[in-house]
Amino acid sequence: xxxxxxPKGIDFVIESKPLSDTERKEISEYIKQQKLKKKVTTxxxxxxxxxxxxx
Numbered sequence: 667x668x669x670x671x672x673p674k675g676i677d678f679v680i681e682s683k684p685l686s687d688t689e690r691k692e693i694s695e696y697i698k699q700q701k702l703k704k705k706v707t708t709x710x711x712x713x714x715x716x717x718x719x720x721x
Contacts, residue, residue, distance in 0.1 A: 672678055685693070
């Protein structure tokens with residue numbers, strides 16, 4: 667994600683609506699799943715790298 671620079675004399679105001687409990691839980695579960703996927707792929711790539719260097 668990149669930052670958006672505000673032009674001089676203009677302010678960006680971002681207002682988010684509050685999340686419901688179900689939305690908050692869904693987002694939290696999604697983040698957990700993504701972290702688990704990343705952890706698994708990171709381990710797999712480390713194992714592959716280790717096998718390549720030992721051969």
